[in-house]
Amino acid sequence: MEKSILLASFLPLLLFLLPDCVLGDDPYRFFTWNVTYGDIWPMGVKQQGILINGQFPGPQIEAVTNDNLIINVFNSLPEPFLLSWNGVQQRRNSWQDGVYGTNCPIPPGGNFTYVMQVKDQIGSYFYFPSLAFHKAAGGFGGIRVLSRPLIPVPFPPPAADYTLLIGDWYKANHTDLRYMLDSGKDLPFPDGILINGRGQYGNTFTVEQGKTYRFRVSNVGLATSLNVRIQGHAMLLVEVEGSHTLQNTYSSFDLHLGQSCSFLVTADQPPMDYYIVVSSRFTSTVLSTTAVLHYSNSGAQPVGPPPGGPTIQIDWSLNQARSIRWNLTASGPRPNPQGSYHYGLVNTTRTIRLANSAPVINGKQRYAVNSVSFIPADTPLKVADFYNIPGVFSLGSMSDNPTYGAGYLQTSVMAANFRDYVEIIFENSEDTLQSWHIDGYSFWVVGMDGGQWTPASREGYNLRDAVARCTVQVYPKSWSAIYMPLDNVGMWNIRSENWARQYLGQQFYLRVYSPANSWRDENPIPRNALLCGRASGRRTRPL
Numbered sequence: 001m002e003k004s005i006l007l008a009s010f011l012p013l014l015l016f017l018l019p020d021c022v023l024g025d026d027p028y029r030f031f032t033w034n035v036t037y038g039d040i041w042p043m044g045v046k047q048q049g050i051l052i053n054g055q056f057p058g059p060q061i062e063a064v065t066n067d068n069l070i071i072n073v074f075n076s077l078p079e080p081f082l083l084s085w086n087g088v089q090q091r092r093n094s095w096q097d098g099v100y101g102t103n104c105p106i107p108p109g110g111n112f113t114y115v116m117q118v119k120d121q122i123g124s125y126f127y128f129p130s131l132a133f134h135k136a137a138g139g140f141g142g143i144r145v146l147s148r149p150l151i152p153v154p155f156p157p158p159a160a161d162y163t164l165l166i167g168d169w170y171k172a173n174h175t176d177l178r179y180m181l182d183s184g185k186d187l188p189f190p191d192g193i194l195i196n197g198r199g200q201y202g203n204t205f206t207v208e209q210g211k212t213y214r215f216r217v218s219n220v221g222l223a224t225s226l227n228v229r230i231q232g233h234a235m236l237l238v239e240v241e242g243s244h245t246l247q248n249t250y251s252s253f254d255l256h257l258g259q260s261c262s263f264l265v266t267a268d269q270p271p272m273d274y275y276i277v278v279s280s281r282f283t284s285t286v287l288s289t290t291a292v293l294h295y296s297n298s299g300a301q302p303v304g305p306p307p308g309g310p311t312i313q314i315d316w317s318l319n320q321a322r323s324i325r326w327n328l329t330a331s332g333p334r335p336n337p338q339g340s341y342h343y344g345l346v347n348t349t350r351t352i353r354l355a356n357s358a359p360v361i362n363g364k365q366r367y368a369v370n371s372v373s374f375i376p377a378d379t380p381l382k383v384a385d386f387y388n389i390p391g392v393f394s395l396g397s398m399s400d401n402p403t404y405g406a407g408y409l410q411t412s413v414m415a416a417n418f419r420d421y422v423e424i425i426f427e428n429s430e431d432t433l434q435s436w437h438i439d440g441y442s443f444w445v446v447g448m449d450g451g452q453w454t455p456a457s458r459e460g461y462n463l464r465d466a467v468a469r470c471t472v473q474v475y476p477k478s479w480s481a482i483y484m485p486l487d488n489v490g491m492w493n494i495r496s497e498n499w500a501r502q503y504l505g506q507q508f509y510l511r512v513y514s515p516a517n518s519w520r521d522e523n524p525i526p527r528n529a530l531l532c533g534r535a536s537g538r539r540t541r542p543l
């Protein structure tokens with residue numbers, strides 16, 4: 001882990017940065033990150049990648065539930081930059097979310113210190129650069145949040161804990177890809193798949209005969225669902241985005257864009273090397289990349305062809321998704337702890353139906369939600385909201401139901417009340433798979449099925465042991481439904497994890513509002529908040 005330094009030497013910085021209300025007992029972890037361009041060769045050709053402290057992928061964040069993470073990010077790129085934290089809930093603290101709707105970009109040569117807490121969370125997540133299609137150049141890394149020492153985990157400690165950041169990759173750089181999107185074209189088909197920033201045979205994971213290992217896998221790619229499998233070895237699913245699951249065994253597992261999970265693998269086969277395969281799903285040409293599971297006492301290379309996996313089968317994937325259940329008896333921090341065992345018995349207070357579409361607007365390919373294709377404002381929405389700057393966005397610019405009308409451009413923000421309990425149905429009438437992420441929350445995936453959602457679809461909801469997670473897929477011509485308690489005040493990004501769709505407008509913000517206007521409900525603006533756009537020159541707060 002990067003620079004985890006003694007509290008004392010940072011005390012002055014800390015007193016300056018911390019919200020006044022929390023200076024609790026929870027440990028602090030300090031990171032200093034320098035973001036630069038540098039040469040990488042992930043597919044044998046030299047590319048300009050985004051490095052963090054010289055690394056691609058970036059350093060891994062290892063934390064324990066409730067740790068405070070103080071991450072000072074120096075932007076040494078010649079352009080504005082932001083990092084966001086996929087799955088970190090930022091409780092009461094959308095100020096640290098690192099998307100353009102909440103934070104001013106870190107200017108070239110500038111820095112910003114993120115101050116966040118992994119409150120009541122465990123699990124596997126990742127961070128990524130959120131602006132300007134930077135994600136296509138790297139700048140991402142793994143986040144793991146371990147349980148606190150005395151909290152039982154529903155499986156024995158693994159012999160080692162490996163992270164696999166898997167994702168599709170383009171040889172074209174992010175500026176060229178962005179240019180294609182800006183000029184109204186779609187992205188081409190990806191050139192390959194990377195595991196931890198490397199292509200074919202670029203990774204070896206060493207295991208000892210008889211021992212059990214944890215693999216944390218995140219799909220950090222731009223366009224493609226992926227399947228992962230290990231030759232001759234069963235994969236025991238134990239965690240999905242912070243929920244301990246029923247421990248089902250899989251021979252291969254689908255991970256859609258932005259999703260993370262952990263599985264255990266026992267080295268119980270004859271001592272040799274085995275293939276780890278990651279391949280594209282729902283694509284007519286199947287891309288795949290291979291890594292090696294190496295037994296320390298191995299006497300042989302992997303044998304035979306790498307194991308094949310599912311390719312275009314949708315039902316297979318849907319059935320697998322339905323088999324992912326929450327282990328109700330496993331301990332661990334939970335979203336909304338009071339209500340979590342009974343999430344299915346609480347009446348929802350609002351239903352929101354979100355339909356994705358791909359309209360052409362002003363002659364250019366765009367992507368939309370309920371006909372609105374998001375365009376960024378000149379000032380981050382959270383910042384404009386705080387200073388009451390009018391004209392940046394309007395609440396109600398995003399409807400609760402599909403309109404099926406022509407697409408249009410708008411800075412879309414949906415208003416919602418703190419403590420509402422919402423049902424959200426993602427409706428996909430397109431013939432491609434969608435993946436949706438909600439910042440600031442973990443939600444229960446109560447149902448998914450083919451066809452058009454109707455109120456009668458509720459009869460099939462899993463109201464007992466659905467998994468709580470932060471990213472959900474929606475199969476082609478299908479719907480997925482979630483329940484979400486709005487227990488986190490702030491301005492939260494709801495977005496497609498398909499990065500061309502996100503970039504071209506398939507996202508919006510949910511403004512969860514509490515009239516109490518109390519620091520118990522939401523942290524005050526950070527003293528070090530960067531101010532830009534129409535908020536330039538304002539003051540944050542006095543010391």
Ligand SMILES: *[C@@H]1O[C@H](CO)[C@@H](O)[C@H](O)[C@H]1NC(C)=O
Nearest residue numbers: 033034035036074075076111
């Ligand atoms: C970041 O790295 C660049 C390139 O190595 C270096 O020139 C610069 O001084 C570094 N900045 C910080 C804040 O460490």
Ligand SMILES: *[C@@H]1O[C@H](CO)[C@@H](O)[C@H](O)[C@H]1NC(C)=O
Nearest residue numbers: 037047048172173174175176
């Ligand atoms: C991307 O590649 C183009 C040439 O295709 C080049 O002009 C441009 O400078 C590159 N951008 C980056 C950030 O490497």
Ligand SMILES: *[C@@H]1O[C@H](CO)[C@@H](O)[C@H](O)[C@H]1NC(C)=O
Nearest residue numbers: 013072111112113528529530
């Ligand atoms: C930038 O880094 C300096 C030095 O570490 C720190 O004092 C300052 O608070 C940081 N700036 C922001 C906006 O976080």
Ligand SMILES: *[C@@H]1O[C@H](CO)[C@@H](O)[C@H](O)[C@H]1NC(C)=O
Nearest residue numbers: 153154245246247327329330
């Ligand atoms: C659920 O968690 C409990 C408690 O840790 C564990 O004993 C049990 O094996 C788990 N059940 C399943 C089906 O994974």
Ligand SMILES: *[C@@H]1O[C@H](CO)[C@@H](O)[C@H](O)[C@H]1NC(C)=O
Nearest residue numbers: 342343344345346347348349
């Ligand atoms: C939910 O609504 C139903 C029907 O309106 C009502 O009978 C029930 O008591 C409500 N349940 C709770 C927990 O409020």
